[in-house]
Amino acid sequence: MQRFHFPAVEASQAELEIRARVREFLQRERETGGFVPRADCWVSAPDAQFSRKVGEMGWLGMTWPTQYGGQQQSPLMRLAVTEELLAAGAPVAAHWVADRQSGPHILKYGTEQQKYNILPKIVAGECFFAIGMSEPQAGSDLAAVTTKAEKTATGWRLNGRKIWSTGAHISSYMIVLARTSPAEGRNRHVGLSQFLVDLSLPGISISGIEDMAGGRHFNETLFEDVELTDDSLLGEEGRGWAQVMGELAMERSGPERFLTTFVLIEQTIAAIRHQVDFQSAALLGRLYVHLVSLRRMSRGIARLLEQGESPETEAALVKQLGNQFEKDVLSHLRKLMAALPPDEWPNGLRALLEAAILRQPSATLRGGTTEIMRGIIARQLGVR
Amino acid sequence: MDSLIEQTAERIVADHREHPRALWKALIDNGLAGGLTRRADGSTDLSIVDGFGLMRIAAAAATAVPFSQTLLASWVLGLCDTSAPEGAGSILPSATLRLQGNTVDATFAAVEFGAELHWLACLQDNGELLLLPAPSSSSRVESIHDDPSADMIYQSVDPLAQVKVPPWLNRDTLQLLHALMRSAQLCGAMESALDLTVDFAAQREQFGRSLSKFQAIQHMLSEMAGEVSASIAALDAAIEQVGGSGAEFLSAASAKARASEAAGIVGAHAHQVHGAIGYTQEYALARLSRRLWRWRDDSGDETYWAAQIGRSIVAAGSPAFSELVFGKTPALKN
Numbered sequence: 001m002q003r004f005h006f007p008a009v010e011a012s013q014a015e016l017e018i019r020a021r022v023r024e025f026l027q028r029e030r031e032t033g034g035f036v037p038r039a040d041c042w043v044s045a046p047d048a049q050f051s052r053k054v055g056e057m058g059w060l061g062m063t064w065p066t067q068y069g070g071q072q073q074s075p076l077m078r079l080a081v082t083e084e085l086l087a088a089g090a091p092v093a094a095h096w097v098a099d100r101q102s103g104p105h106i107l108k109y110g111t112e113q114q115k116y117n118i119l120p121k122i123v124a125g126e127c128f129f130a131i132g133m134s135e136p137q138a139g140s141d142l143a144a145v146t147t148k149a150e151k152t153a154t155g156w157r158l159n160g161r162k163i164w165s166t167g168a169h170i171s172s173y174m175i176v177l178a179r180t181s182p183a184e185g186r187n188r189h190v191g192l193s194q195f196l197v198d199l200s201l202p203g204i205s206i207s208g209i210e211d212m213a214g215g216r217h218f219n220e221t222l223f224e225d226v227e228l229t230d231d232s233l234l235g236e237e238g239r240g241w242a243q244v245m246g247e248l249a250m251e252r253s254g255p256e257r258f259l260t261t262f263v264l265i266e267q268t269i270a271a272i273r274h275q276v277d278f279q280s281a282a283l284l285g286r287l288y289v290h291l292v293s294l295r296r297m298s299r300g301i302a303r304l305l306e307q308g309e310s311p312e313t314e315a316a317l318v319k320q321l322g323n324q325f326e327k328d329v330l331s332h333l334r335k336l337m338a339a340l341p342p343d344e345w346p347n348g349l350r351a352l353l354e355a356a357i358l359r360q361p362s363a364t365l366r367g368g369t370t371e372i373m374r375g376i377i378a379r380q381l382g383v384r
Numbered sequence: 385m386d387s388l389i390e391q392t393a394e395r396i397v398a399d400h401r402e403h404p405r406a407l408w409k410a411l412i413d414n415g416l417a418g419g420l421t422r423r424a425d426g427s428t429d430l431s432i433v434d435g436f437g438l439m440r441i442a443a444a445a446a447t448a449v450p451f452s453q454t455l456l457a458s459w460v461l462g463l464c465d466t467s468a469p470e471g472a473g474s475i476l477p478s479a480t481l482r483l484q485g486n487t488v489d490a491t492f493a494a495v496e497f498g499a500e501l502h503w504l505a506c507l508q509d510n511g512e513l514l515l516l517p518a519p520s521s522s523s524r525v526e527s528i529h530d531d532p533s534a535d536m537i538y539q540s541v542d543p544l545a546q547v548k549v550p551p552w553l554n555r556d557t558l559q560l561l562h563a564l565m566r567s568a569q570l571c572g573a574m575e576s577a578l579d580l581t582v583d584f585a586a587q588r589e590q591f592g593r594s595l596s597k598f599q600a601i602q603h604m605l606s607e608m609a610g611e612v613s614a615s616i617a618a619l620d621a622a623i624e625q626v627g628g629s630g631a632e633f634l635s636a637a638s639a640k641a642r643a644s645e646a647a648g649i650v651g652a653h654a655h656q657v658h659g660a661i662g663y664t665q666e667y668a669l670a671r672l673s674r675r676l677w678r679w680r681d682d683s684g685d686e687t688y689w690a691a692q693i694g695r696s697i698v699a700a701g702s703p704a705f706s707e708l709v710f711g712k713t714p715a716l717k718n
Contacts, residue, residue: 004613008620011711020713087706266705273698281694282687286645288697289638289690291709293618300617321610371599374606381582381605383596 003380004314006300015080022084025057029090037089037263039356042256043166043366044215045091048128054085054092055125060099064107068115069123075302083255083295089263093217094170098122101250102129102175106196109235109243114196118173130168130219131251132176132197133244135161140372142177143188143241147223149178149195156180156233158195158203158226164366168206168219174199176223177244180237192240195232202226213358246310251367253301253315257322258294260363261329261356264349265291268333271346275339283332290325294318313380316373323364330357385437389430392416393438397445408449408472418470420455422462432459436568436623443572446671448530450474450497456565457505460558463628464513464547471502477562477683478555480507481514487540488516494525498534503544507555513547529678530671552629560631563640563683567619570643570679574612577654577672581605585657595657604653611646618642634696634708637689644686647676 029035029050038045054060062078064070082100085092103122106114121127138144147160158178168174174197181191199206203226209218235243265287272280297318304311333353337345364370378384393416400407411417416438419430430438439452450472457475458468479492492498492506499522505515519536527533582605585596595601622639625632651673655662662669680686697705707713 004609006613006617006620008624010624013714016711016713017716019710020716023713024716083710087710262706269697269705273701276694276698278691281698282691283694284697285637285641285690285692285694286686288634288693288708289618289641289645289686290614292621292635292638293614293642295709296617296621297613317610317613320606321614371603374603375599377606377609378596378602381609383582383585383602383605 004317005304006297006314007303009076009299009303012076015076018077019080019084021057022059022081023088025053026084026088026090029053030088035089035091037352038091039089039264039352040260040359041089042086042092042096042260043217043362044093044213044355044359045089046093046167046170046217047091048094048125048170050091051095051128052125054095055123059085060095060125061103061119061123064103064119064123068107069120075305076299079255079299079302083259086256086259087262093167094128095122095125096256097131097167097171098127098129100254101131101247102173104250105175105243105247106234108246109194110196111231113231114234118196121172127173128167128171130165130171130174130199130221132162132165132174132195132221133248134164136163136220140369142244143183143192145177145179145192147176147178149176149180149193149228151180152227154227155230156195156228158197158223158228160223162221162223163209163219165219165221166217168199168221169208169216171199173197174221175234175247177240180240189241191238192244193237194234194240194243195228196234197223197226197228197232201228211359211362213355215359245312248368249310249312249315252319252373253298253305253311255295255298257319257363257367258291258298258325260359261326261333264333264352264356265329267346267349267352268336271349272336272339277339280336280339283336287325287329287332290321290328294322294325297321313376316368316376319367320370320373320377323370326363327360330360385434386431389416389434390437390441393441397442397447401445401447404448407447408451411449411451412471417451417454417472418458418468420459420462422458422465422467424467426462426465428459428462432626433623435459436564436619436626439565439568440572440575440619443569443675444576446530446573446576446668446675448532450500450531452565452569453497453501456561460553460561461505461513461515461547463630464549464553466513466515466545466547469503469515469517469544472497472500473503473505474501475505475513475558476507477558480509480555482509483514483543483546487542488514488538489540490538492519492536492538494533495536496531496533498522498536499524499532501536504536505547507549507558508546511549511554513549513553514543515545515547516541516543528674530674550629557630559683560633560636563689564619564622564626564631564636566679566683567615567622567636567639567643570647570676571612571615571619573672573676573679574608574615574643574646574650577650577669577676578605578608578612580669580672581608581654581657584662588659601657604657608650608653611649615639615643615646634693637693640684641686641689641693644680644684644689647680651676
């Protein structure tokens with residue numbers, strides 16, 4: 001059986017060098033007050049200024065062709081950069097969606113004009129994106145979206161409501177999945193299209209939703225008779241479902257599915273290192289074992305992407321395992337920290353852990369729930 | 385591993401899986417069992433990567449022959465510049481022997497395939513390796529397990545050789561290699577258990593539809609696939625690090641810890657999906673799950689290895705943790 005394939009990838013010298021550069025950059029930023037490390041930083045810590053600096057370093061849109069501002073680097077080089085940024089808990093949320101999925105999506109489906117207009121701005125860290133998939137009545141059942149785009153003389157008229165769009169309030173664009181023609185009987189996957197929507201257009205109102213950890217990244221975005229030009233269509237009319245599945249594969253395949261809590265692991269090791277008994281050592285060791293096997297799989301995915309494959313199921317596997325891992329991290333770290341009397345915890349660690357615990361429920365939801373991931377894997381196993 | 389070797393091995397184990405004697409003969413005749421035996425010029429026919437791949441294939445077919453043991457022991461002897469004798473052999477990871485005089489009087493308890501081995505290697509307390517012929521006698525150990533164990537009894541036996549070992553070879557490093565062998569076997573058996581369970585779920589009908597149409601079943605299968613994939617990833621990472629000085633501690637320990645943990649989940653889910661038929665002596669699952677549950681504990685279980693790893697992480701200090709995970713970065717020339 002070789003149903004799932006994660007090719008081996010050795011670390012190149014170039015990769016280790018770029019890691020060193022990112023670490024040096026992050027060290028400097030930390031020292032000059034550029035950021036305070038945060039868990040779940042790719043969702044909860046937007047910082048437009050920091051994103052611009054990352055852009056100046058040349059670490060956004062790295063894999064894209066040079067004519068759009070990219071450097072045509074391998075996905076493994078990008079992976080090295082994103083891993084380092086996540087591991088440090090750097091405030092990368094502002095540009096995360098644009099660099100991870102919207103840019104590559106435009107690269108794949110966009111017109112030349114769309115690419116030239118938008119990609120260089122993403123590369124510069126000046127243009128952020130929000131995801132326009134979920135709706136109040138369409139969560140896991142994404143094909144139930146009711147947002148509608150109707151053809152007009154000059155383009156399209158958009159009406160509907162998108163929800164849970166992280167960062168929409170600071171973003172320039174949203175890629176919106178909308179119905180452009182009715183479903184055909186029970187086949188709801190036809191008649192969907194994607195639009196590149198400039199969020200500054202009239203008729204769009206964005207309102208924030210506070211998450212249970214007190215964070216303000218979620219939004220509800222209302223589209224009321226928004227007039228879109230003809231060239232707002234992204235990709236092909238009616239092919240939105242297939243396109244959005246590709247976009248989701250990019251959303252799911254990255255290291256943010258298992259590195260969100262890395263800062264906490266490091267700080268916990270430092271705090272308890274003189275009180276490690278057999279049980280603690282075993283908990284810590286287990287975290288390491290799971291982390292390195294997930295990393296190995298994640299690197300395999302980067303290699304598959306480099307080879308032009310679309311590792312949708314592999315991404316679902318990593319997300320499923322990664323989400324479980326992050327739950328385990330928090331429960332293990334609580335047990336590890338129990339070695340210290342409560343008043344001897346180092347400054348800031350409890351707050352960091354508490355914040356991570358409050359953000360944990362979203363990990364197994366965003367980007368597709370664990371149950372949806374399991375369905376995708378089951379289909380690949382041939383049982384659905 | 386080499387795809388031609390892979391195909392050959394898969395064909396052989398499929399043809400002879402029910403007949404250990406014929407299987408062993410085919411593994412010898414096709415040069416697989418002796419594939420890691422050092423030749424006069426110091427080379428081996430197969431690579432150690434092929435060797436671990438073969439262990440995985442043999443375990444997937446639940447073969448009851450001392451194939452993996454022979455491969456590992458032959459390879460270790462080769463690293464000591466010694467060619468393994470012909471036939472089936474094994475190297476004991478933990479037993480150490482004190483040699484008194486020139487002959488050996490000793491009993492090695494409950495050695496896997498002990499009654500079928502033509503040779504045996506074990507460490508002496510002076511650190512050298514002792515190579516022994518088949519024992520004077522052996523007595524089978526009563527056990528529920530598929531791979532028969534026997535006490536190997538040596539009475540005034542002349543050793544075949546006393547072998548000087550390279551500096552890295554000791555009880556710990558031998559145990560690590562055994563753990564890696566078990567990891568490869570665990571991965572093979574888990575892949576097979578997953579295959580069997582997927583097929584069973586598709587074919588078995590209850591409530592008027594196949595089991596695989598039930599979401600609860602699909603989720604168990606997906607979880608099994610995740611565990612198997614992660615274990616293989618950890619195994620591959622460890623095998624890549626194996627070389628002339630054995631296995632690398634962190635990667636090999638991780639491979640065993642990951643596979644041992646996965647074996648519990650994969651075995652439990654496989655049985656749950658199969659229902660009562662999986663619990664019978666006759667059906668093919670039990671010979672996989674009995675091995676899974678034995679191998680996951682053998683040569684150190686997931687908690688043992690996790691604790692070893694945890695201690696080494698703490699010893700390295702917290703700034704080194706990211707280096708252990710992401711690799712050591714070079715100094716920058718600006």
